[in-house]
Amino acid sequence: MKSRLRIALLCWAIPLVLGFVNFACWLATDEPALIFAGLGVIGLGCLLFVVGMIALVFDWRSSHSDTDKGNSKKNCFRTGALLLSNFPVALGLTCAAISWECRYEIIIHNNSMQTLKDMRIIGGGCDAQVEELAPGTTVSKTFWILTDGTLILEAKTPNKTIQIQVDDYVTKGLGGRSRVGFLPDQTVEIENQYPK
Numbered sequence: 060m061k062s063r064l065r066i067a068l069l070c071w072a073i074p075l076v077l078g079f080v081n082f083a084c085w086l087a088t089d090e091p092a093l094i095f096a097g098l099g100v101i102g103l104g105c106l107l108f109v110v111g112m113i114a115l116v117f118d119w120r121s122s123h124s125d126t127d128k129g130n131s132k133k134n135c136f137r138t139g140a141l142l143l144s145n146f147p148v149a150l151g152l153t154c155a156a157i158s159w160e161c162r163y164e165i166i167i168h169n170n171s172m173q174t175l176k177d178m179r180i181i182g183g184g185c186d187a188q189v190e191e192l193a194p195g196t197t198v199s200k201t202f203w204i205l206t207d208g209t210l211i212l213e214a215k216t217p218n219k220t221i222q223i224q225v226d227d228y229v230t231k232g233l234g235g236r237s238r239v240g241f242l243p244d245q246t247v248e249i250e251n252q253y254p255k
Contacts, residue, residue, distance in 0.1 A: 063118035064134055070111030071141040074104030084154050085160070097156065104145050111142045155171060163204050164226060164236045165212070168197040171241040175214040175221075183208040183229040204229045213240060223247050 077100045085093035113213025115135045163183075169175050169192040192198055192214075209238035210226040225237050240248040 061118055061121075062089075063114040063121070064138060067118070067138045067142065068116040070107035071145060072140065074107055078104070078149060078152055082156065085156070088209075090155070094129070094156070094160075097152070099142075100112060101149055101153070104149060108142050108145065115139055115142075130190065132191040137241050138176055157183065158203075161203060161232050161234045162228065163210075164199060164201045164233055165239060166197065166199045166236070167212070168191060169194055169229045169241045171216075171243055171245060173216040175241065178212065179224070180212055180213040182210040182226075183231075185210075186229070195198055203235070204231050206231060214241075220246070223249070225249060226251055 080098070081093055081097050081100055083099065115138055119131050119135045121131075150197075160197070165180060167175075167178070167189065172194055174194065175192040178192065180187040180189065180200060180202070183196050187200055187202050189198060189200050203226040207228070207230045209224060210229050212221075212223050212225050214221045223239070225239060228237065229235065236252045238248075240250075242248060
């Protein structure tokens with residue numbers, strides 16, 4: 060394999076691998092700096108696309124015999140297709156990152172002495188069911204807000220039905236995280252984080 064073709068293949072592989080590694084690390088850690096690193100990988104990918112295409116043009120033009128030119132042409136088209144394939148991959152990872160970042164997460168901790176049953180999260184176009192929550196347990200529920208609204212959490216205990224406002228305003232495309240704690244004295248503690 061010619062060195063120019065190797066250069067073009069490296070220009071394809073480097074941003075592809077860096078993009079997937081960066082995306083996986085971001086999902087695992089939720090580190091905001093990795094969003095900017097991802098944008099840097101997209102910029103690097105664009106630059107390496109140009110470098111790879113230049114290497115392919117020089118590889119194709121440097122073939123002398125008709126046999127070499129035919130093989131070189133096939134290799135150039137294949138490698139060029141690989142270089143182009145990084146763009147839909149980058150678009151897919153970007154759309155997945157935006158979707159993930161726009162999610163809303165509610166973490167509910169039952170520190171009371173009663174089991175919470177028939178729990179629902181309502182509002183913003185959502186109606187999410189939450190499993191029964193025994194004393195001392197925690198559950199996390201993730202969903203996407205569909206419309207503007209207020210987020211309400213409903214739960215039933217043996218004594219009463221509880222309805223609390225978790226978030227006074229939610230809107231589509233704006234993620235967030237709320238922590239709801241049911242305390243032993245039967246009060247509820249809510250902590251909201253924006254943006255997630």
